[in-house]
Every structure is written in C-alpha cells, then in structure tokens.
Amino acid sequence: MKTRIAIIGGFLGSGKTTLITNMANSLMKSGRKIAIIMNDQGTDLVDSQYSCNHGLDTCDVQGGCFCCRFPDFMHDARGLIKKADPDIIFAEPVGSCTDLLATVIGPLKVVYADAFTVAPLMIVLDASRALSEGLSPDSLRGYLRHHQIEEAEYVVLSKVDLVQKMDIRKVTAAIREVNKEAKVIPYSSVTGEGFERVVAIVDSKRTSDRSPKDIDYDTYAKAEAELGWYNGRVELKSSTKFDAYDLITRILRRISSEFSSVEIAHTKLMLVSDTNAVKMSQVGPTISVDGVKGSRNAEGDVTIYVNARIVSSPDKLRDSVRRAVKDVLMDMGLSPKVFKDDCFSPSAPKPYYRITKKEEG
Numbered sequence: 179m180k181t182r183i184a185i186i187g188g189f190l191g192s193g194k195t196t197l198i199t200n201m202a203n204s205l206m207k208s209g210r211k212i213a214i215i216m217n218d219q220g221t222d223l224v225d226s227q228y229s230c231n232h233g234l235d236t237c238d239v240q241g242g243c244f245c246c247r248f249p250d251f252m253h254d255a256r257g258l259i260k261k262a263d264p265d266i267i268f269a270e271p272v273g274s275c276t277d278l279l280a281t282v283i284g285p286l287k288v289v290y291a292d293a294f295t296v297a298p299l300m301i302v303l304d305a306s307r308a309l310s311e312g313l314s315p316d317s318l319r320g321y322l323r324h325h326q327i328e329e330a331e332y333v334v335l336s337k338v339d340l341v342q343k344m345d346i347r348k349v350t351a352a353i354r355e356v357n358k359e360a361k362v363i364p365y366s367s368v369t370g371e372g373f374e375r376v377v378a379i380v381d382s383k384r385t386s387d388r389s390p391k392d393i394d395y396d397t398y399a400k401a402e403a404e405l406g407w408y409n410g411r412v413e414l415k416s417s418t419k420f421d422a423y424d425l426i427t428r429i430l431r432r433i434s435s436e437f438s439s440v441e442i443a444h445t446k447l448m449l450v451s452d453t454n455a456v457k458m459s460q461v462g463p464t465i466s467v468d469g470v471k472g473s474r475n476a477e478g479d480v481t482i483y484v485n486a487r488i489v490s491s492p493d494k495l496r497d498s499v500r501r502a503v504k505d506v507l508m509d510m511g512l513s514p515k516v517f518k519d520d521c522f523s524p525s526a527p528k529p530y531y532r533i534t535k536k537e538e539g
C-alpha cells in the first residue's frame with residue numbers, strides 16, 4: 179500500500195511544528211500510524227527535539243532543504259516506512275523554502291508514484307504577522323511568503339486567536355488576491371478553531387493537483403541569504419532546581435534587544451532536563467511557551483537547543499546569541515560543560531529535481 183505524505187509548509191515561525199504535532203497526536207488517538215520528517219539547514223534542531231519529546235516517530239533531514247537533499251528525504255521516508263509502516267508521514271520543510279510543488283511534490287508524484295500519495299500542499303500563514311507586515315512581494319522576505327501563498331492548495335491561517343474577526347476577513351481577502359483557488363482555513367492552536375477541518379483534509383484521500391508557479395531563483399536565493407541562521411547546543415549539570423521558563427525568557431529578551439522585531443523571523447529554544455522539557459519561541463515581538471513535559475523547574479543533566487533565524491549577518495548573530503546565552507547562564511549560576519554552535523547564511527537553493535506539470539503529463 180502507498181504511504182500518504184502531507185507537506186506542511188509556510189514561513190518561519192508560522193506554526194507548522196505546533197500544527198503537525200497536534201495533528202499527529204489527534205490522528206494517533208483515532209488509530210492512525212503517524213511519522214514525521216523535519217528539515218533544517220543546520221543540526222541540533224529544536225523541532226525534532228520537540229516532536230520526539232511528544233513521543234512521535236521523528237527523523238530529520240539536516241544541512242539543507244528537502245528540495246536540495248531530496249535523496250536524504252526519501253531515505254528517511256523509506257526508513258520510517260520500514261520501521262513503523264505509518265499511514266501518514268508529515269513533512270515540515272524549512273520555513274524559508276518555497277517552490278515545493280515543483281521540487282518536492284512533483285518528484286513524489288512522478289518519480290516515486292509507486293510508493294507515495296501526496297496530500298494537497300498546505301501553507302501555514304501567521305495571521306498576526308500577515309496583518310502587520312502585509313503580503314506584498316516587494317521585500318525579499320515578502321517575495322518568499324508571497325510565493326508560498328501563490329502555490330498553496332490550502333492556506334492554514336494560523337494564530338487567529340491573536341487578531342480581531344474583521345482582521346481575519348481582511349487577511350483572507352488579501353490571500354485571495356494572491357491565489358484565488360486556495361481554500362483558506364482560519365485556525366488557532368490555542369482555541370482549536372479550524373483544527374478538525376485541517377485534520378479532515380490530511381486524513382482524506384484528496385491529493386495534490388496544483389501546477390507549480392513561476393519563480394525567480396536569484397531573488398529566492400537573495401531572500402534566504404538575508405537571514406542569519408544560528409543553531410547551538412549547550413549541555414550542563416545542575417544539582418539544584420532552576421526555573422527553565424525564566425532562563426529561556428531572559429535569553430530570548432537579551433537576543434531580541436539587539437534586533438528589531440521585524441528582523442526576528444523565529445528564535446526558538448528547547449530545554450530538556452532530567453525532570454522537564456520546555457520549548458519557547460519568539461516570532462516578531464511575541465514570546466510564547468510550549469511546555470512539553472513536567473513543571474517549569476529543571477534539574478540534573480540539562481541540554482538546551484538554541485535555533486535563531488534573524489535578518490542579520492552570521493557574525494553579528496553568532497556574537498549576539500553566544501553572549502546572551504553565556505551571560506544569562508552565568509547570572510543564574512550555571513556553567514556549560516559543552517557549548518557547540520554554528521552560524522551561517524543559507525546558500526542558494528539548488529533543487530535535486532524540478533518537475534513542472536508539463537513533465538508530469
């Protein structure tokens with residue numbers, strides 16, 4: 179039997195991982211077998227830790243996006259099928275990635291048609307950010323977000339709990355100007371609005387049938403390169419309890435004091451200790467907590483993953499994040515045993531396949 183793959187794309191911090199883990203948990207309760215493939219330009223990923231800590235079968239494709247590392251993506255998918263024979267594999271591409279119809283869904287439909295069926299492409303769009311920053315393609319990041327919406331088969335308009343009803347209508351109208359065919363589903367992970375509708379589409383037999391959209395790869399590459407990409411891992415031991423929420427909030431505040439909120443695409447930290455696991459995020463000006471396990475108190479062996487995607491040179495971003503993490507740990511009387519990190523700008527996307535409708539036919 180073919181395995182169903184659901185690609186959940188959308189810009190950095192829009193809510194993809196939250197939606198995928200919620201859907202995976204809900205579908206597993208209804209008896210479906212679920213697996214997840216995460217994706218990032220670097221290593222030490224908050225998202226993979228987050229879904230693993232939810233007890234979900236998770237793999238990740240590291241060091242580049244699904245489109246550039248398509249054979250790794252297929253290797254992971256086949257590994258998950260062998261291990262757990264899932265009914266549905268959720269795949270979360272890097273948030274700065276677009277052209278997914280041509281470079282991920284196209285190859286799945288043409289080259290791997292015997293093994294997989296592909297759900298319609300879902301793009302998650304942060305309603306509060308769409309409202310404050312608009313959907314114009316004129317800026318570099320705007321170009322990426324605009325293309326993501328252009329190719330969507332469903333736009334999951336997330337975080338509607340943070341905006342007024344009339345603003346939801348305003349953003350929906352703006353989405354329709356970009357893409358008349360896409361269905362828009364207002365959704366909130368906080369209130370549960372729209373969730374069942376999204377799950378029903380993933381769990382249906384509907385398949386992706388939209389044609390790829392034109393794209394200028396030079397602009398796409400420039401838009402990705404505008405971002406600094408920091409991934410770090412800190413390990414320490416603490417014989418006394420400390421407040422993980424307080425530690426992470428202080429680090430997020432320190433980092434954000436050095437950048438404007440529009441520059442902060444997404445900074446996320448995950449702390450895993452012997453007694454708890456906590457993820458916190460900053461998207462634009464908004465900090466939110468995603469508790470996973472236990473209380474706010476951490477103790478024993480502690481690992482902290484730090485992933486920041488901010489408009490910045492890699493050098494400035496590396497310095498800012500390192501200083502923030504080291505200073506806050508010192509202020510709280512904690513000393514790292516291991517501190518590993520990497521910071522870069524994503525290199526130009528070079529998809530392994532790019533298959534358009536004509537080639538499919």
Ligand SMILES: Nc1nc2c(ncn2[C@@H]2O[C@H](COP(=O)(O)OP(=O)(O)OP(=O)(O)O)[C@@H](O)[C@H]2O)c(=O)[nH]1
Pocket residue numbers: 188189190191192193194195196197225272273336337338339340365366367368444446458459460461465466467468
């Ligand atoms: N208020 C509100 N917050 C949300 C909603 N969905 C997600 N969030 C929060 O937004 C933050 C980012 O969510 P993620 O799921 O990590 O976003 P992502 O798209 O996976 O981010 P990247 O992987 O970095 O691209 C988290 O702190 C979530 O709790 C929502 O519907 N409402």
Ligand SMILES: [Mg+2]
Pocket residue numbers: 194195196225270
């Ligand atoms: Mg994510």
